[in-house]
Amino acid sequence: MARSHAATTCVQSDSIKGLAQSIAKPAYHRLLIAEPTLRRAVPTLIIAFLVTICIGAFVQVLDQTRQKRASVKRDLSALADVLAERLDRIVLTRQDRAASAERLQSLLPGLVPSWGTAAGRHIIVTSPDQSIIARVSIDVPNDDANRLIDVLSATQLLTLQGTQTSVVEVNLPNTSRALAAQRIVKSMPGQVVVVQEQVESPWRSDAALQITLSATTGFVVLILGFAFHWQSTRAREGDLINDAVRARIDTALNRGRCGLWDWDLSRGRIFWSQSMFELLGLESRSDLLTFGEINALVKTDDIDLFHIADQLVSGKLDHIDQTFRMRHANGHWIWLRVRCELSQGQNDNGCHLIGIAVDITEQKSLAEKTVEADLRLRDAIETIPEAFVLWDADNRLVLCNSHFKRLHKLPDSAVKQGTSYETLIEVGSMPEIRTRLPNSLAPGARTFEAQLEDGSWLNISERRTKDGGYVSVGTDITQIKLHEQKLIDNDLRLTANVIDLKRSQAELERQAQLLAELAQKYAEEKTRAEEANQTKSKFLANMSHELRTPLNAIIGFSEVMGSGMFGALGSEKYQEYCNDIMTSGNYLLDVINDILDMSKIEAGRMKLDYEPLDLAQTLTESLRVVSGRAENKNLTVNADIRGAIPIVADRRAMKQIAVNLLSNAVKFTPDNGKITVRSRMRNGSIVLTIADSGIGIARQSLAKLGRPFEQVESQLTKSYHGSGLGLAIAKSLTNLHGGSMKLRSKLGVGTIVCVTLPCGHGEHPAPSIIAEAIPQAASGKPRAPRSASRAPAPQAPKSPARLQPASAPAEDPPQLSLV
Numbered sequence: 001m002a003r004s005h006a007a008t009t010c011v012q013s014d015s016i017k018g019l020a021q022s023i024a025k026p027a028y029h030r031l032l033i034a035e036p037t038l039r040r041a042v043p044t045l046i047i048a049f050l051v052t053i054c055i056g057a058f059v060q061v062l063d064q065t066r067q068k069r070a071s072v073k074r075d076l077s078a079l080a081d082v083l084a085e086r087l088d089r090i091v092l093t094r095q096d097r098a099a100s101a102e103r104l105q106s107l108l109p110g111l112v113p114s115w116g117t118a119a120g121r122h123i124i125v126t127s128p129d130q131s132i133i134a135r136v137s138i139d140v141p142n143d144d145a146n147r148l149i150d151v152l153s154a155t156q157l158l159t160l161q162g163t164q165t166s167v168v169e170v171n172l173p174n175t176s177r178a179l180a181a182q183r184i185v186k187s188m189p190g191q192v193v194v195v196q197e198q199v200e201s202p203w204r205s206d207a208a209l210q211i212t213l214s215a216t217t218g219f220v221v222l223i224l225g226f227a228f229h230w231q232s233t234r235a236r237e238g239d240l241i242n243d244a245v246r247a248r249i250d251t252a253l254n255r256g257r258c259g260l261w262d263w264d265l266s267r268g269r270i271f272w273s274q275s276m277f278e279l280l281g282l283e284s285r286s287d288l289l290t291f292g293e294i295n296a297l298v299k300t301d302d303i304d305l306f307h308i309a310d311q312l313v314s315g316k317l318d319h320i321d322q323t324f325r326m327r328h329a330n331g332h333w334i335w336l337r338v339r340c341e342l343s344q345g346q347n348d349n350g351c352h353l354i355g356i357a358v359d360i361t362e363q364k365s366l367a368e369k370t371v372e373a374d375l376r377l378r379d380a381i382e383t384i385p386e387a388f389v390l391w392d393a394d395n396r397l398v399l400c401n402s403h404f405k406r407l408h409k410l411p412d413s414a415v416k417q418g419t420s421y422e423t424l425i426e427v428g429s430m431p432e433i434r435t436r437l438p439n440s441l442a443p444g445a446r447t448f449e450a451q452l453e454d455g456s457w458l459n460i461s462e463r464r465t466k467d468g469g470y471v472s473v474g475t476d477i478t479q480i481k482l483h484e485q486k487l488i489d490n491d492l493r494l495t496a497n498v499i500d501l502k503r504s505q506a507e508l509e510r511q512a513q514l515l516a517e518l519a520q521k522y523a524e525e526k527t528r529a530e531e532a533n534q535t536k537s538k539f540l541a542n543m544s545h546e547l548r549t550p551l552n553a554i555i556g557f558s559e560v561m562g563s564g565m566f567g568a569l570g571s572e573k574y575q576e577y578c579n580d581i582m583t584s585g586n587y588l589l590d591v592i593n594d595i596l597d598m599s600k601i602e603a604g605r606m607k608l609d610y611e612p613l614d615l616a617q618t619l620t621e622s623l624r625v626v627s628g629r630a631e632n633k634n635l636t637v638n639a640d641i642r643g644a645i646p647i648v649a650d651r652r653a654m655k656q657i658a659v660n661l662l663s664n665a666v667k668f669t670p671d672n673g674k675i676t677v678r679s680r681m682r683n684g685s686i687v688l689t690i691a692d693s694g695i696g697i698a699r700q701s702l703a704k705l706g707r708p709f710e711q712v713e714s715q716l717t718k719s720y721h722g723s724g725l726g727l728a729i730a731k732s733l734t735n736l737h738g739g740s741m742k743l744r745s746k747l748g749v750g751t752i753v754c755v756t757l758p759c760g761h762g763e764h765p766a767p768s769i770i771a772e773a774i775p776q777a778a779s780g781k782p783r784a785p786r787s788a789s790r791a792p793a794p795q796a797p798k799s800p801a802r803l804q805p806a807s808a809p810a811e812d813p814p815q816l817s818l819v
Contacts, residue, residue, distance in 0.1 A: 079181070084185050691751070738758050
């Protein structure tokens with residue numbers, strides 16, 4: 001609000017300056033420009049002047065003090081030399097030195113020259129034994145004993161020190177300071193000492209004088225500054241009052257959509273108020289406008305400003321009252337009514353045309369709209385299908401349409417504004433009233449139905465107007481009358497249809513009862529199916545336990561026979577048979593384990609043992625499990641695991657998820673393919689991505705994946721071993737951990753599986769880890785991973801798998817897309 005008010009005041013001030021420029025002199029213009037600077041500069045100059053005066057006075061006092069002290073020292077030194085010389089001469093001319101010393105007290109005042117006398121000055125003559133022979137004190141009363149004692153004490157101290165310098169500064173016992181000069185009188189022998197008290201009194205008088213002059217000058221300057229400040233404040237208040245008055249005038253002009261004109265005919269300059277610029281949407285200007293600029297905005301078809309200017313200058317016109325258009329900044333025209341009067345200036349011979357311009361665009365638009373509305377109303381009355389007539393309070397015709405003339409067979413000569421109602425009845429054919437309908441609540445209103453000669457029906461409604469007349473509208477209701485007869489006939493048919501609907505309703509109620517019974521049977525069958533599914537799961541779990549016991553025996557004995565623990569079997573075929581038995585047993589055991597895990601998950605009996613673990617280590621162990629099969633197929637495995645990945649999860653479930661997904665990637669990737677494993681932390685979750693360049697999956701087959709015992713290939717066409725439970729178990733374990741698994745695939749390109757798991761809690765970051773393959777020992781007995789979608793367990797690899805570290809670690813986990 002304050003900024004808006006300041007901006008408005010600034011614009012109004014510019015408007016005032018523009019008006020002032022039309023009547024002021026150039027010197028006053030320059031004064032208006034320099035006045036703000038002077039208001040700020042004068043106080044600064046006054047302060048600088050006062051500071052300069054104070055510094056000059058201080059420096060002058062110091063300099064005068066220094067000069068006074070130097071002059072006093074010169075006087076003391078010269079006086080001491082003169083007295084010493086004169087005493088020496090007196091003593092030499094008088095042979096009796098003892099008598100001379102006794103008369104020295106009376107002779108000493110006469111030896112002091114006139115220029116050597118000064119207030120506070122003492123002249124003392126002492127003997128070699130430091131006794132005072134004579135003394136002279138100038139401007140010191142004889143009864144001022146204390147002061148004389150102080151001076152004598154300082155003199156004795158000076159003679160004891162034997163100082164022979166020109167002038168020295170001594171401290172009197174009364175804590176005051178004095179200057180002293182000492183000379184030796186060789187003929188006595190003795191010495192003369194000149195002491196000057198009140199050394200600081202001249203400095204104090206000079207300082208008081210300088211301070212008085214400086215204070216008087218500063219006071220005068222402050223009075224002048226205060227007078228200037230008071231005058232500038234009054235001028236500022238006058239400007240504010242002027243701005244306030246101008247603001248009120250501009251506000252009145254703005255609210256009244258008016259603008260102020262001041263046309264200097266002699267100079268061809270025109271002043272506009274701020275409201276005039278706002279009317280035309282122009283940018284406000286503080287300078288005067290030229291005649292050409294104004295004429296460029298005027299619609300020349302409405303007014304000729306050149307002709308008006310000539311008439312005003314020649315004296316043929318002394319005022320104008322014109323209506324014309326001016327172009328708005330947006331391009332449209334604004335209607336203005338300008339009313340101005342010619343005025344003669346007092347200080348110059350120029351003529352000014354002064355007045356206001358009023359925006360009458362709304363009035364013009366309203367008048368045009370009124371005409372358009374009248375025409376539109378007549379057109380609307382003419383186009384309505386009803387007969388319309390308007391009568392005034394004296395029952396004279398005001399307005400009617402062609403339908404009214406046609407229905408009542410009125411000639412055009414009779415239908416004129418002001419024709420009486422009785423005349424129209426005599427000329428035309430009025431309908432016969434058959435039925436009067438109940439009146440509405442409005443006073444003076446009536447409605448009735450009438451039939452014409454051709455058999456058509458009219459619904460005539462009459463309403464009183466506010467001026468005492470009434471309006472009548474006749475609606476053709478012939479079709480309504482015909483429709484009423486049809487409604488009577490349809491009523492009979494509807495009655496019959498109602499009976500049929502009741503019969504249909506009874507039939508629908510019977511069918512609804514049957515649907516309820518079917519729904520109940522469906523619920524019972526669904527319950528039995530769920531019980532059967534649970535029974536199946538329990539059966540599979542029991543059978544899995546029963547089958548694992550003999551399978552373990554078969555696998556164990558086949559390993560013993562294959563290793564030749566109790567001797568050779570005799571034929572190499574037996575060795576191959578033992579290996580086949582052991583491989584098939586391991587494969588069957590893995591299938592049974594997967595079935596058992598899937599049944600536990602479906603039955604809700606899978607228990608997870610949550611513990612803090614490092615997912616990076618689990619992935620490394622899982623890569624070690626599948627490294628043998630990857631090496632047999634000459635696959636390249638890139639593992640990009642950046643840093644330790646802390647997670648709270650079930651260790652066995654995490655390893656089973658990783659092994660199942662890696663086994664599927666190895667199984668469905670052709671020889672010389674590529675598998676990429678990445679793991680990242682993102683938004684508080686762990687994102688594990690396994691991508692392969694395998695055979696891919698068709699789009700229509702993606703929906704089957706993740707379901708128990710679902711495979712893409714049928715039993716007759718499939719070329720890969722497996723029960724189809726590996727991916728389902730991985731997805732179910734991921735969901736149990738509160739995560740999700742997404743899969744994207746394309747035939748012939750490959751598959752990407754993305755597993756997202758919650759962290760559970762954060763840990764401190766660890767160094768980046770790049771997983772590498774660790775070959776299994778040749779003597780170890782590897783066991784195939786527990787996944788129903790695995791190929792038969794291979795032999796232990798003889799060389800490490802081609803697991804390569806990532807060439808360039810990715811900044812973020814890969815998106816689920818196939819290129």
